[in-house]
Amino acid sequence: MKKFIYLFLLSVSFQYNADAQPASTDKNKVMDFFQNQQFEEAVNYLTPAATIDSQNIQLLGYLGYAHYMDDNTKMAADYFRKIIAINPDNISALQYLAILTKNDKPDQALQYTRRLIYLQPDKAAHLRSMGELFKRKDKQDSAFVYYNQAYILQPKDFKNGVGLADILIDNKKFIRADSIIESVLEQDSVNIPFLKLRVRSAYIAGDYQNVRIPGERLIRLQETSLSALTQVVVAYFNLKLYTDCIRVCEYLIAQGYAVENIFYFEAKALARIKQFDKSNELLKTCINLSISKEAEMYYYNLGINYEALRQYKKAIAQYDTANYLFKNPIMNFNSGRIYEINLKNMQQAQKYYTKYLALAKPVEADEKKAYQYLKERWGKKKPVAHKK
The missing domain is CATH 1.25.40.10 (Tetratricopeptide repeat domain)
Known part of the structure; x- marks a missing residue:
């Protein structure tokens, strides 16, 4: 300060x-x-x-x-x-x-x-400041030139290493970035700025295994960087290490980071280990935190969880809410599918499929195939007569 x-x-x-x-x-x-x-x-x-x-x-x-x-x-x-x-x-x-x-x-x-x-x-601090200014202006090449000069002048000044490694990661030059990062961590294995950079480098490179060690060190050091630890959360989820994903989410929540993204990944991880009720509670928390475009994913995942629990009416209710809020026709398809396959209610299935066919504009190959199938089977049929 x-x-x-x-x-x-x-x-x-x-x-x-x-x-x-x-x-x-x-x-x-x-x-x-x-x-x-x-x-x-x-x-x-x-x-x-x-x-x-x-x-x-x-x-x-x-x-x-x-x-x-x-x-x-x-x-x-x-x-x-x-x-x-x-x-x-x-x-x-x-x-x-x-x-x-x-x-x-x-x-x-x-x-x-x-x-x-x-x-x-020959003063590295000025060169580093120039690199920062160019980075803010999104002039990556110029930023690299000045960060690199600062690092050459004073490689032992950790600020120069942080600046250069950060710009190298932005440019996906992971080998040199990791070389700089590891040279520091070999001397100081608990250097928080470089642990964060190691997490970021591995995460952006898709090398999720190498997110684990620096991520766990940050947690042991009681570091609460939301950006770095969110990357740890996602890495554990992608590695299918769901209990570790949940543990890191709980750590962040305990540190005061009760944010949608963390609740959402914990909910997804809980669903993967069949704890659907807990998952649903967290998805509802996500919904309460923000009724935004992201809420469509939360309602959609609630629907998936209720389907897995065979609570089909509740699943349809989630899809209906998502459709009402965000007008995504795929939600009508999901409801129609449940009525057709699980509840065997063809009248309701046709109702939802008809809405889907009227509004859908499929792009992906799988959805196009499903759309064509529904059009052939349901598109030209007359409504099922009500039973008297």
Whole structure:
């Protein structure tokens, strides 16, 4: 948290002249304000002096820093720009401006960072910052160039390794990414950022077996990264290790991540081990959390579970709800199939099949085949007469 970062190098970095400290300000008093995090008081103390001595870089730097630490980013940027107007090569002012503009004005941040690289070409932090800016702009090739240069300069700085490995994974260059990651984990097997990267690399590569070890280490370290551990959940599910999938889901839920995706995968895993009632409860939780497009999958899986339990009317109710909310004709097909095959109610089967045939536009080969079969069998038939 930036409030606790000591930046008292400002007394050197922003100093234009060692003897330029105005008589109207006391450097020790300014440092006391900063150390006690009295940034508003520092602003009130320094502003009159800066108004009189508007070319004093040290005063402008103090005010920029005080506003920055007080979360007044606009005023902070204004003071740092005043410094740049006086001295375009002031490193500290350029660094702050690059930080202050990287989210809202990334093109300006690129200019400031490019100037820093020109002034300090061998400083890996500037190269890494440039890589981050290009990555945010989705310019992967440029991002790679700068992350790679930063890593070459300082391979032992883990931030450089993280940045380069991350961009390599994005570009699916898994061999080099894994080489960087493993070189760190060999020295520090509990390095959380690199464990997350190892999970991500293996997951994106579809190498689910190699998700397991770093994933379990993250859990033992009580790490709660939703992104990384969701990948662990999916990996266990795809490996058909359903009890492990459920265990990781329960861990995330216990850590406060009661989100749809986790409940959904736990529900699917429970269904695979025939615990349909528990699965249904979690699917209902998913539905309650969000009636969205994803809810169609939840209703659909509820229907499948009820079919497996031979509770056919409940299964049809789920398909009906899904069809009502999302207008997917395949749900009518599912209901018709149950009425035809399981409940032997041909009148209701024809009702649902007719709705399906009227609206369906099959794309997949299997559905096209089923559609043609239904059209031939049910499409031209007259409704079954009601029994008197």
